[in-house]
Amino acid sequence: MRVRNLPLSSAYTEHFVENGIRELYPPQAAAVDAGVCEGSNVVAAIPTASGKTFIAQLALLTADGPGLYVCPLRALAREKYEAFASLPDLEVGISTGDFDASGEALAGNDIIVATSEKIDSAIRNGASWVDELACVVVDEVHLLDADRRGPTLEVTVATLRRQNPDIQVVALSATVDNPDAIAAWLDATLIQSTWRPVDLRTGVAVGGSIDFDDGTTREIPLDGPARKGGNGGDGDGSDDGGSDLDDTDVTAALVANTVAEGGQCLAFVRSRAEAVSLAQRLAADGLAEQMGIEAAAAAAGDEAAAVDGTVTGHQLADCLRSGVAFHHAGLRSGHRTVVESAFRDRDVACICATPTLAAGVNVPARRVVVRDQKRYTGSAMEWLPTLEVHQMCGRAGRPGLDPHGEAVLVGESDSRDELVERYVDGEPEAVESTLSDPASLRTHVLSAIATGFAETESEILDVFEGTFYAREAGAGGLADAVGDTVDDLVAAGMVRRETAGGVGDYRIVATPVGETTSRQYVRPETGERVVDGLRTAAVMPNATTLTAFELICDTPDMQDTYLGNEERAEMYRFARANSGALTTGMRETDDFEGWLESVKTARILDEWIEGATVEELVEAYRIGPGDLDSRVERAEWLLSAAQALADTIGVSVPSVPRARSRL
Numbered sequence: 001m002r003v004r005n006l007p008l009s010s011a012y013t014e015h016f017v018e019n020g021i022r023e024l025y026p027p028q029a030a031a032v033d034a035g036v037c038e039g040s041n042v043v044a045a046i047p048t049a050s051g052k053t054f055i056a057q058l059a060l061l062t063a064d065g066p067g068l069y070v071c072p073l074r075a076l077a078r079e080k081y082e083a084f085a086s087l088p089d090l091e092v093g094i095s096t097g098d099f100d101a102s103g104e105a106l107a108g109n110d111i112i113v114a115t116s117e118k119i120d121s122a123i124r125n126g127a128s129w130v131d132e133l134a135c136v137v138v139d140e141v142h143l144l145d146a147d148r149r150g151p152t153l154e155v156t157v158a159t160l161r162r163q164n165p166d167i168q169v170v171a172l173s174a175t176v177d178n179p180d181a182i183a184a185w186l187d188a189t190l191i192q193s194t195w196r197p198v199d200l201r202t203g204v205a206v207g208g209s210i211d212f213d214d215g216t217t218r219e220i221p222l223d224g225p226a227r228k229g230g231n232g233g234d235g236d237g238s239d240d241g242g243s244d245l246d247d248t249d250v251t252a253a254l255v256a257n258t259v260a261e262g263g264q265c266l267a268f269v270r271s272r273a274e275a276v277s278l279a280q281r282l283a284a285d286g287l288a289e290q291m292g293i294e295a296a297a298a299a300a301g302d303e304a305a306a307v308d309g310t311v312t313g314h315q316l317a318d319c320l321r322s323g324v325a326f327h328h329a330g331l332r333s334g335h336r337t338v339v340e341s342a343f344r345d346r347d348v349a350c351i352c353a354t355p356t357l358a359a360g361v362n363v364p365a366r367r368v369v370v371r372d373q374k375r376y377t378g379s380a381m382e383w384l385p386t387l388e389v390h391q392m393c394g395r396a397g398r399p400g401l402d403p404h405g406e407a408v409l410v411g412e413s414d415s416r417d418e419l420v421e422r423y424v425d426g427e428p429e430a431v432e433s434t435l436s437d438p439a440s441l442r443t444h445v446l447s448a449i450a451t452g453f454a455e456t457e458s459e460i461l462d463v464f465e466g467t468f469y470a471r472e473a474g475a476g477g478l479a480d481a482v483g484d485t486v487d488d489l490v491a492a493g494m495v496r497r498e499t500a501g502g503v504g505d506y507r508i509v510a511t512p513v514g515e516t517t518s519r520q521y522v523r524p525e526t527g528e529r530v531v532d533g534l535r536t537a538a539v540m541p542n543a544t545t546l547t548a549f550e551l552i553c554d555t556p557d558m559q560d561t562y563l564g565n566e567e568r569a570e571m572y573r574f575a576r577a578n579s580g581a582l583t584t585g586m587r588e589t590d591d592f593e594g595w596l597e598s599v600k601t602a603r604i605l606d607e608w609i610e611g612a613t614v615e616e617l618v619e620a621y622r623i624g625p626g627d628l629d630s631r632v633e634r635a636e637w638l639l640s641a642a643q644a645l646a647d648t649i650g651v652s653v654p655s656v657p658r659a660r661s662r663l
C-alpha cells in the first residue's frame with residue numbers, strides 16, 4: 001500500500017514521501033484496512049519501531065475535527081509534538097506541564113499533544129475543547145498498569161468516550177500478552193503483529209560467546225577493553241562461565257565489538273550510579289578514536305558542559321568527549337537532549353542507561369546490551385518484567401542503516417537458561433488495571449463528584465463503567481471500594497453527604513476544599529495535609545518560607561528525597577533547631593522517616609530561594625540536578641495549590657505567596 005493512495009491531502013503526502021515514508025509497513029497497512037482513516041477504533045500492539053507514530057498521524061489527519069494525542073510519558077511528548085508540528089498547515093498545541101490547571105489556551109488547535117494528567121486536569125476544569133474532539137490517540141497504552149498514571153489514563157479515556165460517544169479511539173501498545181482485552185475495552189479492531197522493519201535477534205552472552213534465538217552463535221573477542229579491574233564491575237562476584245571476566249568486562253567487550261564493526265550501542269544497567277560508572281569505565285576504551293568522531297564527541301562534551309557546572313554535568317561532559325554517555329532520570333532535560341541528539345548524529349558510540357531510556361525515546365542502535373536484568377526493589381533484587389526487557393531489546397536495529405539489530409543479555413553459565421526462558425522465549429506480561437488501588441480511587445472519586453459527573457455511589461460506578469477495570473472485572477466489583485472511598489473523603493473533609501428528597505436519600509457533594517483540591521489537581525491526601533498545615537501556620541508566630549515548603553513537601557504529591565544514613569543525624573538536628581518554623585511537631589508524625597525526608601526537600605528548596613546554586617545543592621545534598629529541577633517545578637505547582645486552598649478556607653499565610661514568588 002502506497003502513501004500516495006491514502007485519503008490525505010497532497011501536502012501531507014509530499015511531506016511523508018520527503019521523510020522516507022512511501023510504502024506503508026505491513027502493520028500500518030493493516031490499520032488502514034481496519035478503517036483508521038475512516039474513523040474506526042483501532043488498537044495496534046506491534047513491536048518497537050514498527051511505525052506506530054504514522055498510524056497515529058493517519059487517524060488524526062483524517063479525523064473530522066480536532067484530535068488529541070495522549071502521551072503518558074512527558075519525556076516523549078515533545079518528540080511527538082515535533083512529529084506533528086513539522087506537518088504543513090496544522091495548528092499543534094502541547095501541554096505537558098503535568099499539573100497546571102487551565103488548558104483553555106489549547107482550544108483552536110487541530111492537534112493537541114498532552115499527558116493524561118493534563119487532560120484529566122483540563123476535564124476537571126471544564127476546558128471546552130475536550131468536548132469538540134473527533135479523535136483521540138493513546139500512546140503507550142500498556143502503561144495502563146502503571147501506578148497512579150495507569151488509573152488516570154483509563155479514567156480519562158473513559159470520560160472522553162462518555163462525554164463524546166462518537167470519538168474515534170486509536171491506541172498504540174507495545175507487544176503485551178492481552179492486547180485483545182485492550183481492544184475489547186475500546187471496541188476496537190486489534191492489529192497485532194511481530195513484524196519489524198529490521199530483523200532483531202536476541203541472545204544471551206556468557207563470557208565472549210553469544211547464543212542467539214535464531215540458532216546462531218557469535219564469539220566476541222575478550223581481549224583489549226574487556227580487561228579485568230575496571231571500575232564498573234557490579235560486584236556480585238558472579239561466575240561468568242570459566243573466565244575471570246565479570247558482567248561489566250563482557251559488556252565492554254560487546255560495546256567495543258559493536259564499534260569495531262561500525263555500529264553504536266545502548267547498554268542497560270539497573271541504577272543511575274551503575275549507568276555513570278559503566279560510562280566512566282567505557283570512557284577509557286578509546287571508542288571516539290575508533291569511530292573517528294573525536295571532534296564531534298568533543299563538541300558534544302562542550303555542549304553538555306555548557307548546561308551547568310554540576311558534578312553530574314562534568315562527569316557527562318568528560319564521558320561524551322570520550323565518545324560515551326550516560327542517561328537516567330536524574331539528568332536535567334538539557335543534558336538528556338544533548339545525549340539523545342548526539343547519539344542520533346552518531347557522535348556517541350554508546351549510551352549507558354537505566355531502563356527509562358527504553359520507554360519510547362527514539363534512539364535506535366545496532367546493538368543493545370542488557371547487562372543487568374535484576375533491580376533492587378527496596379527489599380530484594382528482583383527480575384525485571386519481561387515487557388521492560390523487550391522494550392530495551394526492541395531498540396536494536398536502525399531501519400535502513402543496520403543489516404539487523406542485536407539484543408544481548410549478559411549472563412553467567414548458571415543463569416543462561418533462566419534468561420532464555422524469561423526474556424528470549426518468554427512472553428511479555430498481561431496489562432492489568434490498578435484502578436482499585438485505594439489512593440487512585442480517592443483521587444478519581446473526588447474528581448467525579450467535584451466535576452458534578454456523579455452525586456451518588458451508583459453514579460460514581462457509572463463514571464467508572466467505561467474503564468478498563470470495569471471491562472475486565474465489572475464496575476460492580478468496585479461497589480464496596482467506592483463506598484469506603486466516599487467515607488474516607490467525608491472524613492478528610494473533601495465531600496459530604498447531603499440529605500435529599502425521600503427518607504434515607506442523600507447526594508454526595510464536594511466541599512469547597514474538595515472542589516479546590518480537585519481543580520488544583522492535587523491528591524485528596526495532599527489537600528487535607530495542606531489545609532491542616534495552613535491552619536497551623538496561620539497562628540504560628542514564626543512562620544517562614546521553610547514553613548511553606550515543609551507543608552507542601554510533606555505530601556504524596558512531592559517526590560521523596562533520599563536521606564542517607566550519614567545525613568539523618570544532621571537533618572534531625574536541623575529539624576530540631578527549626579521546630580518553631582515547622583507545622584509538624586517531631587513527635588506528632590506517624591512516619592518520622594518520611595517526614596524527615598520532607599524536611600530535607602523543604603530545606604533544599606529554602607536554600608534554593610536564598611540563592612544557593614544548583615551546583616552547591618547537588619553537592620551538599622547528593623541529589624541529581626534533574627531531581628532538583630523537578631522538585632522546584634512541583635513546589636511551584638503545590639504552592640499555588642496551597643494558596644488556592646488558603647483562599648478557600650479563608651486563612652492568610654503570607655509565607656506561602658512569598659515562597660512562591662521567590663521560587
Ligand SMILES: Nc1ncnc2c1ncn2[C@@H]1O[C@H](COP(=O)(O)OP(=O)(O)OP(=O)(O)O)[C@@H](O)[C@H]1O
Nearest residue numbers: 020021022023024025048049050051052053054360
Ligand atoms: N512506512 C514507513 N516507511 C519508512 N519509514 C517509516 C515508515 N513508517 C515509519 N517509518 C520510520 O520508522 C521510524 C520508527 O517509527 P516510529 O517512531 O513511529 O516507531 P514506533 O512504532 O512509534 O516505535 P516506538 O516503540 O519507539 O514508539 C521512524 O523514523 C519513522 O519515520
